[in-house]
Amino acid sequence: MSTVDTPRDGAQDVPPRMLTLWCPDWPAVAACLADGTPLHLPAAVFHANRVVACTAVARAAGIRRGMRRRDAQSRCPELNVFPPDADRDARLFEPVAAAVEQLVVGVEVVRPGLVAVPAGGASGYFGGELRLAELLVEHVSQHTGVECQIGVADGLFAATLAAHRAQLVERTRTPDFLAPLPVTELDQPHADRAELVDLLRRLGLRTLGAFAGLAERDVAARFGRAGMIAHRLARGLDERPPHRRRPPPELTVTTTFDPPLDRVDAAAFMARTLAERFHGGLARHGLACTRLGIYATTENGEELSRVWRCAEPLTPQGIADRVRWQFDGWLRAAPDERPTAGVERLRLVPEETVEGHSLQLGLWREGTGVLGGLADEHGPAAERAGRALVRVQGLLGPDSVFTAVLDGGRGPAECVRLVPWGDPRAPQSPPDMPWPGRLPAPSPATVYAQPLPARVLDAAGAEVRITRRRELSAPPHRVAVGDGPLREVLDWAGPWLVDAHWWTPGGDGVRTRVQAVLAGEPETAVLLTRVGGSSPQWTVEGVYD
Incomplete structure (x- = not known):
């Protein structure tokens, strides 16, 4: 892969010709594959109760990225809901990357769902970029059953957007291809440019061409380093200029395992220690890694390799994640594709580095x-x-x-x-968002994994129920936990009601929570919960100190 270097008198460095293979809606597709859910059924992946990915069938039903979970399920009650899982996405994408590697060399995983390869040599061998794209789509579909789209352009960013549109952009026409696209295209996954994009829109710069037309000096003064990187992308250039430093060979980290690694959890534990060592060696030279090569040798002599390309310099956590994802893909592959023995030797290679000042x-x-x-x-x-x-x-x-x-x-x-x-340790759902029906503070000190059965009786000895007006039929007077004796209720508060899973057949229905202080030595404060449905019953969900 080569680049054309030009003088500094206004000419631009030309990015290499790249081909990207993109699997649309990959997190949702991977979730369906892992769960065994047919892909013709609507499915979506939610994070913090917002849609982050959905299948084409779900989009046809009106589901969109960013939509709240309740709105999505009200539009499509049969929607299959899945949590985000980066390990799952990476593990199931390894067969796709391996299928691409059977036809072309130099495969780099940008993220699960997207791979990039240099287009020059492969297109010449197969008779042109169009023929290469057709062969890759057919080959990946036959070997993995996954649908994909191909894009070819100058530079990785433009090639990615071309793959979203299944286009082959002519050489040197990349700026013209990018110019009419909305500026929101800068906010790609893992790029974290949402604030910058929002600012550009409020300033009236609504297309990549409008942003690219600004002078570099003005962009640097107003938007800083993040703005400069986005500005280069909008102009059809690479994120970083060419002439990156060649990493010294001693920065490669090699380790051996005795006994060989054959479990994903052991590999995940090892990855954290190895990542700190690898990152520390780069930092001592003032460098950071942007392309990570992971090379492994099994006990039977099998050679495994994969290169991960990253938009931003890798942190120790990012290195550990990619090593863990790669081991997950290797060790949990199909029986005829996984290694025949455990990994005996592992080597991490900084295939490409940049100055590490951005990580300080x-x-x-x-x-x-x-x-x-x-x-x-x-x-x-x-x-x-x-x-x-x-x-x-x-x-x-x-x-x-x-x-x-x-x-x-x-x-x-x-x-x-x-x-x-x-x-x-990132939260899956924002704790500071409003949660109607949420139990007020303080929370129980002990929360049971399996709630304990309970009986809640009124003064007449009848069970306390929930009326049609969603109120208690009578104040709780005595409570028995499990097979224990009835204990008098000294004080109580509530009820707090939540209509849980009302949109799904057989849902829980109304869930009612009551705080109660029970007499005895010592007095005990408990959280009582009555779950609706076909067989409503009271349980003790937790105990307060």
Whole structure:
């Protein structure tokens, strides 16, 4: 792959010719494949109760990205709902990347659902770019059963947008192709340019051509480094100019395993330590990795390899994620495609590097802490705690240490999620969003994985029910937990009602929560929940300290 370097008197560096293969709606497609759901049924992936990906059938029913979950399910009650899962998306995409690699060399995974290859050599061998695109689409469909689209243009960004439209852009015509496209195309997955795009729209720059027409000096002064990168993309250039530094060979990290690695959880644990070592070696040379090569050798001598291309310089977490995803794809492949033995040797190679100044953190960094109780996640206390937890994982296994993440929700079990130590701790649902029917603070100190059965009686000894007006039939007077004795209710509060899964057949119906203080030695405060449906009953969901 070569680039044409030109003088600085206004001429532009020409990006290499790239071919991208894009699988539309890949997170939703991968979720259906993992669940066994037929692709002709509507399906969507939700994050923070918003649609992040949906199948073509769901779009035909009116589902759109960014739509709230309740709105989506009211439009399409039969919609199959799936959570986001980066590991699942990467694991199931490995066969697609391998199918592309059977025809062309130099395959780079940009993200699950998108691969890029240099178009020059392969198109010449197969008789042109159009013929190469036809062969790839047919080959991937036959070997994986996945639909895909091809785009060819100068540079990765333009080729990606061309794949979204199944177009082959003529050489040197990339700026003309980009000019009429909306500026929102800059906000690609994992690029995090939403704020910049919103600002450009409010300034009246609604197309890539309008943004590209601004002078570089003005863009740098107004929008900073992020704006400069977006400006280069809008002009049909690469994110970074050519002449990147060739990484010194000693920055390659190699490790051996005895016994060989044959489990994904063990590989995930190993990836975190290896990623810190790899990133630290680059940082000492003032470099950061933008193309990561992962090369493995099995005990039987099989050679496995994959290159991941990244829009932004990789952080230690980003390196660990890609190593884990790749092992997930290799070790969980189909029986006739997976390695015949465990991985004995692993090598991480910085295929492409840039100056690492963009990764430097501020002198003072605020945060909630990796353990939730430490003010500075980079402070000495957090570092000591992290080393201790890693030590415990080394002794007892990767799934032996969990930390809690606060999520959004209406019930106490929905608001706290346990995450294995070292995995991303981002909330799946924003806890600060309004949640009608949410239980007020404080939350129960103990929340049962399986609620305990209970009886809630009124003063006459009859069971307390929920009326058609969704009120308690009578104040709770006595409560029995499980097979225990009836205990007098000293005080109570509520009810808090949530109509749960009303849009699905056989849904829970109205879920009613009541806080009650029970007499005894000692007094006990409990959270009582009555679940509707065909067989309504009271349970104890949690206990307060």
